[in-house]
Amino acid sequence: MAPHRFTADVRLMYDDTFENLDTHSQSGRELHADYTRGWGLRDRSRSCTRNC
Secondary structure, three states: OEEEEEEEEEEEEEEEOOOEOOOOEOOOEEEEEEEEEEEEEEOOOOOOOOOO
């Protein structure tokens, strides 16, 4: 495998809870994000037709 390119991914999430009718409680709201970054690899043993 040979280094190919830099990669980055971000996932933003918003959680909203509703009232629990049995206990009449509500947990709340939350906004959070997950991210990853790294270096993509490609397999040079396969034949490549475009964007190699």
